[in-house]
Amino acid sequence: MTGVNSFSRYRELLLKSLKEKVVDTMKKGYFGQWGGAYIPEVLHATFVELNKAYDLARTDKKFWQEYVDFMQNYSCRPTPLTYAENLSDHLGGARIYIKREDLNHTGAHKANNVMGQGLLVKRMGKKRVIAETGAGQHGVATATMAAKFGFECTIYMGEEDVLRQRPNVFWMEKLGATVVPVTDGSRTLKDAMNEAFRDWVSSMDTTHYVIGTVCGPHPFPEMVAWFQSIIGIEAREQILKQFGKLPSRVYACVGGGSNAMGIFQGFLQDEGVELVGVEAGGKGLETGMHASRMVGGKSQPGVAQGYKTMFLQSDEGQMLDTHSIAAGLDYVGVSPILVDLGEKGRVRFESATDEAVLEALSLSMRTEGIIPALESSHGFVQAIKEAPKMQRDEAIIINMSGRGDKDIFTIAHAYDDPSWKEFIIQRAEEYKNRV
């Protein structure tokens, strides 16, 4: 990386491409017909304030500079682009590069957004942050940011997820956050998001709601995409330097869509670069146990959680339960920006089943010594499928949004690993005996 100057140059390009290709001529906060701000009236003034702060920050070069400096010092940016030589040789075909968002502080791309919003909160003079979390990654990142910046912090997490993701709950609490288990609805991510909104409608004077993905009411999709664009800006420069030309395809997993939007933005204006988003196919699209909004034809346009997008919902508009081996992809909605890019044919969507994800994860570990998170492994599945059919002089990039090793409980459980289970049983016995 040549440092900071390159950021502002790319930023301008990006904004131009975003304006032309994404933001369209529609009203503010809309991407094609998707997005908007469907908020209770009581939050109107809060959103006016947030939009103002965001607009000021976006046009202030010093803010981006401050953000980049902070991310370099605190979160290992720029993250490397690793040439996966062994995996490429093993598969034949295109050369595979991996963008290492796993090397961010807290182990995932989530830090990019959270730290950016943290700097914005400082500017707004608020003292408390709240967040929703599914798997707990965004919760841990937010709790980390709050500790670093000295904010009070409350994390809403579905009761189901609190039980499934104990290690992340442990870290959030140790970092000083209060974790509130949410007992409403399906007790997962969307319910945590609803509960965070309920907190916000009474606490907005002192509190900022750090939405974790490119969803929710305007300006969140655009703002979170802006902070995450740092991934794509770096990746484009890195691939040009290392490979000498642009990649043919870029792969990213899509839950809400923040890591995908992050890397895709770097290549939006490069028409020769195909952008591929990979959703959670769960136990298979035909089983209904999945979280695929863009493929499979099961989702419908709707308005919930403050924005209009494609939701997995009933014909009457009630949201459905979703399933994925990766909690971070287990969500009913998807970024309005990605839906628009999909409609415009700029992003191709695919889905990967739980089973295929575990296979891809194993292959990545054995050939490269790299442990992608279950979420990120979805991107690997599709890349591994397509790379062998491509030419040796082509490159592809997989955005590795997070690392898997810290989710040892989840991944060991997913592999149904016998010796791990034995260890847990033994440890449990030990604790029992002590009590």
Next chain:
Amino acid sequence: MTLQQELRKRLEHKSILLMTHLVLGYPSFEVNKEVIRQMAENGVDCIELQIPFSEPIADGPVISKANQKSLQNGTTVRECILFAEQMAVEFPQVHFLFMTYYNIVYKYGERAFLEKTKKIGFTGTIIGDLPPEEGQSYVAASRELDLAPIVFFTPTSTFERMQDVAKYGEGFVYCVARKGVTGKQTALDEHVAVYLEQCRKATDLPLAVGFGISGAADVQKLQGRADMAVIGTATIRLVDEKGPSAVGAFIAGLRD
């Protein structure tokens, strides 16, 4: 006569009007019907019937749970509308409004939903997550059909915002008494009095005050400051705890 005119007429004989609320299908349509009968017989002026939604972000724990339980019972939007139609026929002395979230309306078809609402004899709609900026076509269609799209004032609204929002409303303005979600007690203090004065200056529409209004003392305090008191969570709690038969006396005791 428009809803606003109807309410004004009632205010000639009453010091304050009452609007109550219930979640359709919770705990059951049979109980809903009994509760509505008791409300109607004890002089309630308006009733909001909430069509349950899986993501009720503006509602507190009591109403959220009621939404969820109703959906678990298998309540459908179509059933809600059929039931609503019967209620409008059976209790013509009450002005009924649908309360819900926008996705329910959107999925039904905005125009179709409003036409149906009109056809079954309802007078308006209250949508918790549809600000005027996003609801232009909804407001226009409501007006065309002579339905009242209810708008909200809140303690965070500036005076300018109130004036803007009021332009999109008909019937009455729903003044949220405090920040937060439904169902928490509101202290009806000087702040609320000042806020309601602001509301009054911002619009000619009648003012309905809700969020945390739970008993006769609250209703009394609102007399002279507002035109209608909204009782939401309190009756749901009452039905949960004492059954539908307790509703009549509760409602009768709210106004002298």
